[in-house]
Each structure stands twice: as structure tokens, then as C-alpha cells.
Amino acid sequence: MSQETARPPSLHSRAPAARDLVGRARRRFTRRPDRRPPQAAERPRRRRLAWAGGLLALLAIVIAVLIAVWDWNWFRGPLERTASTRLDRRVTISGDLHVDLFSWRPTATVDGITIANPEWAGTTPMGTIERLRVRIRLVPLLWGKADLRVLAVDRPNFRLLADGQGRQNWDFSPGRQDPPADFPPIQNFVIREGRLEYSDAQRNIRFLGLIEARERLGAGNTGFQLTGDGTINGQPFRAEVTGGPLVNVERDQPYPFDVDLRAGRTHVTANGAIPRPFDLGRFQMNATIRGPDLADLFPITGVALPNTPPYALRGRLSRAGFLWKVDGLSGRVGDSDLAGVLSVETGRERPLLKAELQSRSLDFDDLGAVFGAAPKAGSGETASAEQAAAARRLVAQQRLFPDTPLDVRRIRAMDADVTYRAASIRDTPIELRAGSVRVRLDDGLLRADPLRLDLPHGRVEGHVTLNARGGTPATALDLRLSNARIESLVPVTFQGSPPFEGALVGRARLAGRGDSVRKTFATADGEVVVVAPGGEIRRSVAELMGVNVVKGLGLLLSKDSSTTPIRCGVAHFQARNGVMRADSIVLDTGPVLVTGRGEIDLRSERMDLRVRGQDKSFRLVRVMVPVTAKGPLTAPRVGVEPGPALAQGGVAAALGTMLSPLAAILPFVDPGLAKDANCGALIAEASRDGAPVKTATTAAR
Incomplete structure (x- = not known):
């Protein structure tokens, strides 16, 4: 074979074949224009959308059928476990669960709810609810806002207990203070045949009441109403709370309410509003209160106030979380005027009372009630029937020191920092012009310091301490009389002029021990x-x-x-x-x-x-x-x-x-x-x- 016949083919000889391969590949991967009619091109797309819609409809039908035939009682176990964890005690559901989701306002009903007591409170349940029904608006819920149309509670029965150590069976988070309840707006709140039993060993109260809450129709009453009856310390107790119409309640519109509370001879009336329904941690109201003794408010408020003659006070009460405040306090206590501001801070181991109070004119005998004595009971004097009887007993027995026992549990239940000033003092055994005191109470230790009484000439000043931390209260006083005049303290005349001057x-x-003024002085050393x-x-x-x-x-x-x-x-x-x-x-x-x-x-x-x-x-x-x-x-x-x-x-x-x-x-x-x-x-x-x-x-x- 010649050399020419043995050489491989040249590029020129292979070009037609390569061009043919490239053309076929180009034709294969190049998209040809669809020359079919537009109607024919849309048919496959419509068929795909129809298949997708059919599948979704079938899925919706399946879900609807499942919801319709689903046994919601399957959720009782998970719901019980979740509630028990949140409340830190066993919660059981013995009845059925019903859910209606086919509505813009879904409804859920739970029957037979039982909430157990903590171990220290015994085996009796803390509370039971025969039926709980909730209806909520769906659209606001999609935006993270709860709007309750109906909250109905049938035959709730709760037994609230606070023992002598201060433990409370409704405290679901021992060791810490939870913020106040913040409920969403409720348009129809119903409590049928509610029963509430309350026992507090520290406040010495027992309450048993029936509670009904319902919205009545009619022009005169179209809002919320809550009424309760019972007894406190053997005295009748009644509470009435009425609110404005619940229809179209909005979160950003204040919700008005009125309160009428009677506990024995103590009467509280108030009208106010909740700025953001129903955030119970924030509200304000104008209140008036009258009664025979401010100390009687302890079972209701938990704040230990001193014994006083009959009083009538008014002010603006507000709450902001754990802080309760009374602004513009004014009125009378006994025959003395009283004004100022005060606040109570909760959410701590013991409530803290702070106050700045003053009187333009103090009737001196009104102070006697603070120490367990009785104010004067004569004509023109303000005293309750019990105080008048106590005054007559002291006079008949020719006694000076009262023996009314001091309730040390109240002193130990709170802390305080109170200042008081009297611009003038009248009806005194010796002539006094003015007085002031600062009282601080810390964990059962009360100290009045500085204590000052101004005389026409000179003053009495010093401090008084009451230690109620131990078994028997111990009292100590240290008072100094300075720059005084004999003729002022012993205001007698002899032949028209003072017999002595100087x-x-x-x-x-002095220091003594005892739970009354009389016992303290009877043991005094100094x-x-x-x-x-x-x-x-x-x-x-x-x-x-x-x-x-x-x-x-x-x-x-x-x-x-x-x-x-x-x-x-x-x-x-x-x-x-x-x-x-x-x-x-x-x-x-x-x-x-x-x-x-x-x-x-x-x-x-x-x-x-x-x-x-x-x-x-x-x-x-x-x-x-x-x-x-x-x-x-x-x-x-x-x-x-x-x-x-x-x-x-x-x-x-x-x-x-x-x-x-x-x-x-x-x-x-x-x-x-x-x-x-x-x-x-x-x-x-x-x-x-x-x-x-x-x-x-x-x-x-």
C-alpha cells in the first residue's frame, strides 16, 4: 500500500458528518414555536389545575369528615397533662369534649373538670366545674388576638384556703408572684349556680357565697352583673359588680364598671373603668368608703390598718400591675380630717404600704383608738357603739390603759413606711400645738421615729419601738421633754394667776412586754x-x-x-x-x-x-x-x-x-x-x- 493511501482522512473529509451531528443536536434542543391554536395549548394546563383543585377539595372533604366523626375525647389526656403542668397540680376531665370548627366563631365545650388541692391542703378538690363553654372569633385569632364571644361556666364550686403560714391553695406558682390576670375581651360572660367558699386563717375570715354572672336584656340593665353573698367574721357580706354592655367590646376601648360592697357595717362604693378589657392588672375607679373602724378592712384588703373611730373617706383608686395607689384621699376619721396619698405594693413577700398623710385639725382623743383605747363617747363625739361601751367601762373601772389585745398576725403580714403630720391638735389633756411621726414596719418590727409633739413652749420628741417578731410583743419608748414651761403643762390658776412658772x-x-397597752405598762422597767x-x-x-x-x-x-x-x-x-x-x-x-x-x-x-x-x-x-x-x-x-x-x-x-x-x-x-x-x-x-x-x-x- 502506498503512503498516500495509509494516511488518515483529513478534516475536510469529515466536515459534512460533523455538521450533520451539530444540526441534529440543535434541532433537538432548540424549542420550536407551538403552531397549535391557543385553545389547544391551554387544555393540558386546565387539566392540571383541575386535578390539583380536585385533590384539595377531596382533602378538605376528608378533613371535614374526619372532624365530623372525630372523637375529641382523644385530646383529654394531653389536655389534662398540659393543664396539670401549668397549674402545678393534678387536673382531670371526666366528661366529654365537644368542638365545633365549622364556623367563623368556633366553639369548644369541656365537661367534668376537677382541680386538685396541693398536698398540704388535703384531699378535697380545690375546685370543680360541671361544664365550661368557650366561643371565640376566628379572624382575630389568625392575627394573634383572642376575642371571646362567650365564656360560660356551669356550676363552678371552688374552695379557697389560706392557712396560718400564709400558704394559699390558689397559688399555682409557689415562691414567685405571677402578674395579674389579663383576659381577652369577653362579650358574654356567664356563671350559673357558682359556689365559692373562702377560709383565711391569718385574716380570720370565713366566706361562703353564691355567685351568678349573666347579661340581662332590657333598657335598664344590658351589661355584666356579678353578685355574691356570705359572711365575714359573722357579719353579713354582699358584693355587687355591674359593668357596661358587653356587645362590641374592643380591646382599645375602656370598659366601665360599678362596685357596691357591704361587709358588716363597712360600705364601699366605686365607679371606674378597665382601660384595656379585660386586663385586670390595670384599672382605676373613684371610691368612697365608710365604716366603724379602718381595722375592719383587713379581711377585705389584706392591709393592716390601725383601729380608728368611725370614718368616711374618698379617693381615686388605681392599679398598675403589683402597685395599688390611692390619690386625692380625703375625708374624716372620728372628729379629725384626713388627707394624703397612699400606695400598696404587692408581688413581694409581704405587701408594702407607703403613705403621706396629714390633718389640719386633729381631735386628740381620736388617737386613743390607735392604741386600743376608746374615743370620747359624749355629746358631739364620734364613736361606734362598741367604742362607746368600751369608754364607759374604762371610766367605770377608773382605768387609764386599754387592754384591747394586739393582733400580731396583722403586723407580721405587711411592711409599711408612713408619715403623718397634724397642723393643730385640740381637746388635749395638756396643751399641744402640732405633731408629726414617721412609722416604719419591717417584718414585725414597728418603729415610730421621729415622734414629735409641739407644746406652746418646748416639745416632746423621741421614738417608740414595738417588736412583734417573737412570741410576746415587746415595746420600748424613749421620750424627751425639752424647753417646756411649768405653767403650760400644769394649766392651773391661783387667785387669778399661775401659782408657779418656770x-x-x-x-x-421604759420597756415592757405584752400584747396590750395595759400589759406592757404592767411589766415596764426603766x-x-x-x-x-x-x-x-x-x-x-x-x-x-x-x-x-x-x-x-x-x-x-x-x-x-x-x-x-x-x-x-x-x-x-x-x-x-x-x-x-x-x-x-x-x-x-x-x-x-x-x-x-x-x-x-x-x-x-x-x-x-x-x-x-x-x-x-x-x-x-x-x-x-x-x-x-x-x-x-x-x-x-x-x-x-x-x-x-x-x-x-x-x-x-x-x-x-x-x-x-x-x-x-x-x-x-x-x-x-x-x-x-x-x-x-x-x-x-x-x-x-x-x-x-x-x-x-x-x-x-
């Missing part, structure tokens, strides 16, 4: 000191205190108004187990030195004091007999006790003997008194005369 200071420091560092006394009165008959009567008959200095006056009492014994009573005037001793028994509320005057110079006619003050504290009898005449003389020795304790007690009253007052000079004089006392200079060294 400065007066003092201090009382001391009380009153000092008159100087002043003047009518000479006639001074001579009579020394029982200088001739000189004293002569000055009286001549209506002599001359005075003599009060060089020093001291009364010092040591209190032990309710008995205050005077180890030093001294009144040193120009002509007479008066000394004495005795005791005040706070247990029996009686006194037995004796003072004896001793002339400093020779008197031709005098009878040296003690002057006594005996009897009940409310009405002591002043007289003289005949006794043998004492030899004249020994004045310096008497001064030294009686003033020895004075050097020790003056710093207890006023650190600067021993140096600046006449008492200090008297101590120095007694020391120069040989009395065993220390001067302020010696004491300082």
Missing part, C-alpha cells in the same frame, strides 16, 4: 425624770407647802402676789416590773425645801405619793405634816396626813441627802443642765456645805 425638762425611758431647773412660785403657796399656817394664810388673805425663786425641782422614778418608785422628789424654794417619795403602780393604775415641806428659817407657828396624793391615776385624791412635828434644822443635811442622786440623773435628762441651770448651782452649793455630791466640773474631770 422651765421644765424631762425624760421617760426610769422617768422631770426637772425644773428654775422658776418662780407664789410665796403664799411655798409657805403653805411648808405648812406654815400663820405666814401662808396671812399672805393668802392679803392677796399677796409676791413670788419666790424655785431654785430646783426634781422628780425621779425608777420602774421595775410595772412599779415606779420615787427615790428622789425635791422642790427647793426660797423659804421651803419640799422632799418626798412614793410609788406609782402601773399594774393597778394607782399612786401613793407623800411630800413634806421643811422651813429653812425659824417659824413661830408651823405644823410639819406630809401632803399626800393617793388613789387611781385617773382621779387621785390630794390631802394631808397628820404626823408628829419634826424638829427644825438639818436643812443642809437634807439638801445633801436628797440631792445626792441628782448629780447622777441630771446627765440622763440634759447633758448641759448640770452646768448651766440653777440645779447645777444648787449641787455646787450643797457640795460646799459638805453634801456628798459631785459638781459638773468634778464630774467632767
Whole structure:
């Protein structure tokens, strides 16, 4: 074979075949225009859409058939488990479940619901519901908004229990405070034959009531109505809550309501609105409340308020989550006006009460009810029937200290920070101008500090502490009297003018135990000191205190108004187990030195004091007999006790003997008194005369 015949074919010889392959591939993958009529081209597409629609319709029919024949009771188990987990206790459904989904307003019905109690509350169920029916709008639900058309509860029976430890069987999240309930708008809320039993050991209340809630037709009543009846502390209780029409309730439109609550003789009326129905954590209302005693509100509110005379108050009550607030509080408590603001913060271990209160004019006897005493029950005085009876018993028994027991459970149930000011005070045993106090309560420890009472001259200030954390309450007080005047505190006149004038200071420091004022003073320990560092006394009165008959009567008959200095006056009492014994009573005037001793028994509320005057110079006619003050504290009898005449003389020795304790007690009253007052000079004089006392200079060294 030649070389030419052995060579492979050239590219030119293969070109026609390649071009043929490329053409066939191009024709295969190139889309040819559909030259069929448009009607023929749409037929396959329509057939596909028809098949898809048919499948969807068949699926809808199948689902509808399944829903129609489905046994919804299959969901009882999952529903019970979910509810039990949410409520932290066993929830069972013994009846049937019915669901109607073929509506723009689907309906669900559940029969035979039982909610168990926590273990500590026993085996009796906390609540049962015979039937629960709910109807809801479907369209808002698609947008995440719940709009209830119907919420109907048939024969609910609930037993709510709070024990002495503060545990509550309706607390579904022990250890934390859940926010207030926020329900969606409900157009038709129905409770048929509801029964509610409530027992609270701490608040000492029992309530058993029947509840009906229904929307009645008619022009006069087209809204929601909730009524309940029962008893609280043996007194009848009734609650009526009415709301506006529920038709077309919207989430962004306020829902109005009225409240009428009667618990015994306590009456509460209010009208208000829920800004976002039905968010129960936010609402406001204008309320009025009246009753015989503010302390009676504890079972209703859980807030421990002090005992008071009959009251009538009004204000604007609002709630924002855990904060309850009363703005514009005004009205009367007893015969005193009261105004201010207060708030109660819940959602903590103990509710916290904060208040700023004031009175333009305080009737002093209204304060007695705060300590368990009774206000005056005479003509023109405001007091309940029980308080008037208690006042009559105190008068008949000649008693000063009330024995009304203190309910320490209420004090332990809350905390407080309250300030109070009285611009003026009237009807006082001694003249008072104004007063103020700040009271703080923390876990059973109450402290009134600072406490201040303004006198026409001077003031009383200090603090009082009540510790109710232990088994028996313990009370301690420390009060100081400063810059006062004798004539203001002892407002008596003698021949048209005060028999004595001068400065007066003092201090009382006592502590006792007991659940009433009477028991506290009956166990009191401490001391009380009153000092008159100087002043003047009518000479006639001074001579009579020394029982200088001739000189004293002569000055009286001549209506002599001359005075003599009060060089020093001291009364010092040591209190032990309710008995205050005077180890030093001294009144040193120009002509007479008066000394004495005795005791005040706070247990029996009686006194037995004796003072004896001793002339400093020779008197031709005098009878040296003690002057006594005996009897009940409310009405002591002043007289003289005949006794043998004492030899004249020994004045310096008497001064030294009686003033020895004075050097020790003056710093207890006023650190600067021993140096600046006449008492200090008297101590120095007694020391120069040989009395065993220390001067302020010696004491300082």
C-alpha cells in the first residue's frame, strides 16, 4: 500500500458528518414555536389545575369528615397533662369534649373538670366545674388576638384556703408572684349556680357565697352583673359588680364598671373603668368608703390598718400591675380630717404600704383608738357603739390603759413606711400645738421615729419601738421633754394667776412586754425624770407647802402676789416590773425645801405619793405634816396626813441627802443642765456645805 493511501482522512473529509451531528443536536434542543391554536395549548394546563383543585377539595372533604366523626375525647389526656403542668397540680376531665370548627366563631365545650388541692391542703378538690363553654372569633385569632364571644361556666364550686403560714391553695406558682390576670375581651360572660367558699386563717375570715354572672336584656340593665353573698367574721357580706354592655367590646376601648360592697357595717362604693378589657392588672375607679373602724378592712384588703373611730373617706383608686395607689384621699376619721396619698405594693413577700398623710385639725382623743383605747363617747363625739361601751367601762373601772389585745398576725403580714403630720391638735389633756411621726414596719418590727409633739413652749420628741417578731410583743419608748414651761403643762390658776412658772425638762425611758397597752405598762422597767431647773412660785403657796399656817394664810388673805425663786425641782422614778418608785422628789424654794417619795403602780393604775415641806428659817407657828396624793391615776385624791412635828434644822443635811442622786440623773435628762441651770448651782452649793455630791466640773474631770 502506498503512503498516500495509509494516511488518515483529513478534516475536510469529515466536515459534512460533523455538521450533520451539530444540526441534529440543535434541532433537538432548540424549542420550536407551538403552531397549535391557543385553545389547544391551554387544555393540558386546565387539566392540571383541575386535578390539583380536585385533590384539595377531596382533602378538605376528608378533613371535614374526619372532624365530623372525630372523637375529641382523644385530646383529654394531653389536655389534662398540659393543664396539670401549668397549674402545678393534678387536673382531670371526666366528661366529654365537644368542638365545633365549622364556623367563623368556633366553639369548644369541656365537661367534668376537677382541680386538685396541693398536698398540704388535703384531699378535697380545690375546685370543680360541671361544664365550661368557650366561643371565640376566628379572624382575630389568625392575627394573634383572642376575642371571646362567650365564656360560660356551669356550676363552678371552688374552695379557697389560706392557712396560718400564709400558704394559699390558689397559688399555682409557689415562691414567685405571677402578674395579674389579663383576659381577652369577653362579650358574654356567664356563671350559673357558682359556689365559692373562702377560709383565711391569718385574716380570720370565713366566706361562703353564691355567685351568678349573666347579661340581662332590657333598657335598664344590658351589661355584666356579678353578685355574691356570705359572711365575714359573722357579719353579713354582699358584693355587687355591674359593668357596661358587653356587645362590641374592643380591646382599645375602656370598659366601665360599678362596685357596691357591704361587709358588716363597712360600705364601699366605686365607679371606674378597665382601660384595656379585660386586663385586670390595670384599672382605676373613684371610691368612697365608710365604716366603724379602718381595722375592719383587713379581711377585705389584706392591709393592716390601725383601729380608728368611725370614718368616711374618698379617693381615686388605681392599679398598675403589683402597685395599688390611692390619690386625692380625703375625708374624716372620728372628729379629725384626713388627707394624703397612699400606695400598696404587692408581688413581694409581704405587701408594702407607703403613705403621706396629714390633718389640719386633729381631735386628740381620736388617737386613743390607735392604741386600743376608746374615743370620747359624749355629746358631739364620734364613736361606734362598741367604742362607746368600751369608754364607759374604762371610766367605770377608773382605768387609764386599754387592754384591747394586739393582733400580731396583722403586723407580721405587711411592711409599711408612713408619715403623718397634724397642723393643730385640740381637746388635749395638756396643751399641744402640732405633731408629726414617721412609722416604719419591717417584718414585725414597728418603729415610730421621729415622734414629735409641739407644746406652746418646748416639745416632746423621741421614738417608740414595738417588736412583734417573737412570741410576746415587746415595746420600748424613749421620750424627751425639752424647753417646756411649768405653767403650760400644769394649766392651773391661783387667785387669778399661775401659782408657779418656770422651765421644765424631762425624760421617760421604759420597756415592757405584752400584747396590750395595759400589759406592757404592767411589766415596764426603766426610769422617768422631770426637772425644773428654775422658776418662780407664789410665796403664799411655798409657805403653805411648808405648812406654815400663820405666814401662808396671812399672805393668802392679803392677796399677796409676791413670788419666790424655785431654785430646783426634781422628780425621779425608777420602774421595775410595772412599779415606779420615787427615790428622789425635791422642790427647793426660797423659804421651803419640799422632799418626798412614793410609788406609782402601773399594774393597778394607782399612786401613793407623800411630800413634806421643811422651813429653812425659824417659824413661830408651823405644823410639819406630809401632803399626800393617793388613789387611781385617773382621779387621785390630794390631802394631808397628820404626823408628829419634826424638829427644825438639818436643812443642809437634807439638801445633801436628797440631792445626792441628782448629780447622777441630771446627765440622763440634759447633758448641759448640770452646768448651766440653777440645779447645777444648787449641787455646787450643797457640795460646799459638805453634801456628798459631785459638781459638773468634778464630774467632767
